[in-house]
Amino acid sequence: MGELRERQDYPVDAVRRFLEPGPTVLVSSAWQGETNVMTLGWHIVLDLKPSLVGLRIHASTHSHAMIRDSGECVINLPTTALTDAVVGIGNCSGREVDKFARFDLTKQPAAMVGAPLIGECHACFECRLHDETLAARYNFFVFEVVKAHVAPLPDHPETLHYTGDCTFMLAGRTISRRELFHREMV
Amino acid sequence: MGELRERQDYPVDAVRRFLEPGPTVLVSSAWQGETNVMTLGWHIVLDLKPSLVGLRIHASTHSHAMIRDSGECVINLPTTALTDAVVGIGNCSGREVDKFARFDLTKQPAAMVGAPLIGECHACFECRLHDETLAARYNFFVFEVVKAHVAPLPDHPETLHYTGDCTFMLAGRTISRRELFHREMV
Numbered sequence: 001m002g003e004l005r006e007r008q009d010y011p012v013d014a015v016r017r018f019l020e021p022g023p024t025v026l027v028s029s030a031w032q033g034e035t036n037v038m039t040l041g042w043h044i045v046l047d048l049k050p051s052l053v054g055l056r057i058h059a060s061t062h063s064h065a066m067i068r069d070s071g072e073c074v075i076n077l078p079t080t081a082l083t084d085a086v087v088g089i090g091n092c093s094g095r096e097v098d099k100f101a102r103f104d105l106t107k108q109p110a111a112m113v114g115a116p117l118i119g120e121c122h123a124c125f126e127c128r129l130h131d132e133t134l135a136a137r138y139n140f141f142v143f144e145v146v147k148a149h150v151a152p153l154p155d156h157p158e159t160l161h162y163t164g165d166c167t168f169m170l171a172g173r174t175i176s177r178r179e180l181f182h183r184e185m186v
Numbered sequence: 187m188g189e190l191r192e193r194q195d196y197p198v199d200a201v202r203r204f205l206e207p208g209p210t211v212l213v214s215s216a217w218q219g220e221t222n223v224m225t226l227g228w229h230i231v232l233d234l235k236p237s238l239v240g241l242r243i244h245a246s247t248h249s250h251a252m253i254r255d256s257g258e259c260v261i262n263l264p265t266t267a268l269t270d271a272v273v274g275i276g277n278c279s280g281r282e283v284d285k286f287a288r289f290d291l292t293k294q295p296a297a298m299v300g301a302p303l304i305g306e307c308h309a310c311f312e313c314r315l316h317d318e319t320l321a322a323r324y325n326f327f328v329f330e331v332v333k334a335h336v337a338p339l340p341d342h343p344e345t346l347h348y349t350g351d352c353t354f355m356l357a358g359r360t361i362s363r364r365e366l367f368h369r370e371m372v
Contacts, residue, residue, distance in 0.1 A: 017349045017351070018349075020208065020227045020228065020347070020349065020350065021347035021348065021349055021355045022206065022207050022209065023208065041206045041231075042206065042230055042231045042232065043230060044228055044230035044240055044326075045227075045228045045242070046228065046324050046326060047242075047324065052324065054240065054326070056230060056231070056233075083361070083363065084363070084366060087363045087366040091366065091367055091368045131320075131323070131324075133319060133320060133323075134319060134320060134328075137317070138232050138233065138238065139232075140230075140240070156349070156355060158358075161206070161207035161208055161347075162206055162207065163203050163204075163206065163342070163360070164202055164206065165203070166362055166366075166367045167361070167362045167363075168362075168363070169207050169342060169357050169360050170358040170359055170361060171347070171355050171357075172355065172356040172357055172359070173355075173356055173358070174353050174354065175269070175353070175356060176352055176353045176354075177270070177273045177352055180270060180273040181273065181277055181352045182278075
């Protein structure tokens with residue numbers, strides 16, 4: 001489906017660079033010898049130090065129980081090289097399918113969690129469950145990013161941004177406005 | 187700073203189309219005769235029916251208190267026509283500056299909340315505070331979108347997506363994968 005990416009360690013307090021622009025991500029999980037992966041567009045950066053990210057993971061998904069029970073996941077950042085896998089993963093359930101096999105994705109061991117990294121993704125963020133206060137009410141989980149792996153190039157990968165209606169916006173060009181910044185916006 | 191947009195009523199359960207791709211937004215507020223606006227990149231879609239959106243609004247901002255005390259805000263969607271205003275608004279405080287005046291933005295009355303719509307924005311989503319359980323711990327507020335206004339064209343506006351480091355990714359082209367969808371991904 002895609003090429004393996006050579007990734008390097010990346011500061012966990014800087015992962016907002018990849019998540020704040022709103023890409024569709026692949027969230028991998030592991031529990032009791034089983035692995036799974038889901039497509040997710042509903043996430044938020046909540047803090048930099050500690051590096052906190054919120055995910056809304058619907059209770060109907062197989063991943064929901066696996067992530068809740070293991071208290072861990074990996075947020076993987078796919079690019080347009082994986083478009084069809086991203087859609088396919090979002091259109092079947094881990095209850096019925098081994099998605100890693102079906103979509104020819106490579107499981108790689110993480111350093112600090114049991115969930116696998118996806119070898120073909122540009123970046124992988126290992127996460128531990130930090131707060132599930134709003135899990136019952138909104139399926140909203142707060143995670144801490146405990147380890148980050150990022151491919152050094154390209155600087156700005158061509159990410160997918162789901163708009164509903166089977167349509168993705170693709171990441172376009174980047175612009176800098178450094179001269180207008182007095183302080184860093186967060 | 188920009189042209190006024192002609193907007194139409196839009197279904198509140200469909201605003202994920204504009205928020206899920208992760209744009210930088212302008213959040214306007216009103217309280218005790220004062221108005222304000224902030225730049226925000228940390229938001230999440232939480233549900234479609236009811237239309238719930240989470241915002242992380244730092245406690246140090248002037249908007250934080252205004253939005254918390256009024257229990258209302260408007261999420262406004264700017265395009266690249268407003269890039270310099272988006273940066274400028276994020277680089278000053280409503281404690282010291284009337285940002286609507288400084289950045290030449292037009293306040294328009296909302297239908298259901300006290301906070302103003304921004305006339306130059308492509309879309310405006312009127313919001314009422316729904317849940318502040320995680321406000322003290324993470325500055326995280328859950329809002330319900332109670333009324334939505336969207337310009338009918340263009341179909342896919344050129345939005346700004348902040349990556350940190352004074353740099354924005356701009357929305358690029360769109361692609362459809364309808365043939366791969368068995369069900370709608372949310």
